[in-house]
């Protein structure tokens with residue numbers, strides 16, 4: 176987990192969670208009603224209520240929980256969730272619709288990606304809508320950085336693996 180820098184955007188601030196995840200026990204991030212309205216189907220919207228927490232643990236399948244112990248799991252939200260789903264079709268930035276596969280393509284073809292800069296420019300222009308559009312109710316830049324790091328690490332492992340196999 177990255178530390179919050181003091182100059183962090185207001186939209187990135189992690190609000191104190193009202194409950195721990197009943198499945199993994201981690202503290203999550205409190206989300207607003209507007210976040211739940213955008214990501215939870217009508218079927219679960221009343222049950223989760225307005226006092227809900229987003230579980231930040233990638234290893235846990237809970238997306239939202241509330242103090243009553245009601246949980247909404249991976250696959251039950253309207254969109255796949257970056258932290259919970261490693262697929263390439265999954266959005267890493269919900270405001271400007273960048274997918275994990277877009278990062279992978281840039282890194283493979285150019286060795287780098289300007290997607291974080293594109294997102295920062297969008298934020299600077301006031302065009303982001305993280306609280307509503309991102310399932311965690313906050314800015315995606317930390318998730319994008321984490322996704323880039325994971326892809327780069329996997330590429331390194333692949334490269335090592337192929338070196339090894341060519342040496343054999």
Ligand SMILES: [Zn+2]
Pocket residue numbers: 196197198199200201230231232235236237
């Ligand atoms: Zn959890």
